[in-house]
Amino acid sequence: MDKVTKYKTIVSSIMQEIADMTPSDDSTETQLIMDLDHGHFVLFSVGWYNNKREYLPFVHLDVKPDGKIWIQHDGTDLVVAQWLLDKGIPKSDIVLAFHAPANRDLIPDFATK
Secondary structure (H helix, E strand, O other): OOHHHHHHHHHHHHHHHHHHHOOOOOOEEEEEEEEOOOOEEEEEEEEEEOOEEEEEEEEEEEEOOOOOEEEEEEOOOOOHHHHHHHOOOOHHHEEOOOOOHHHHOOOOOOEOO
């Protein structure tokens, strides 16, 4: 299995595990969108809460063709980067994309792009 396919499998598993922790309820629906062909993974909540529209992303990860995993958004307290590390993905293949590009150089060992 090549690295990109392996990483997509790992990310799919992590995203499903997080989705299972955040079930839908009477007013909001938790949706997990996984585009394996293009490497896009998004978990969000959509619905109504106190008569206001809710559209909230929890996690957004991309697996790029070069084998880097871009953490576009981590709105959880789970530290998704640590989950990736625990699954054996090296820091050098993880981009903390929610940090400004100029600041990524300040984070030791993680990829900058």
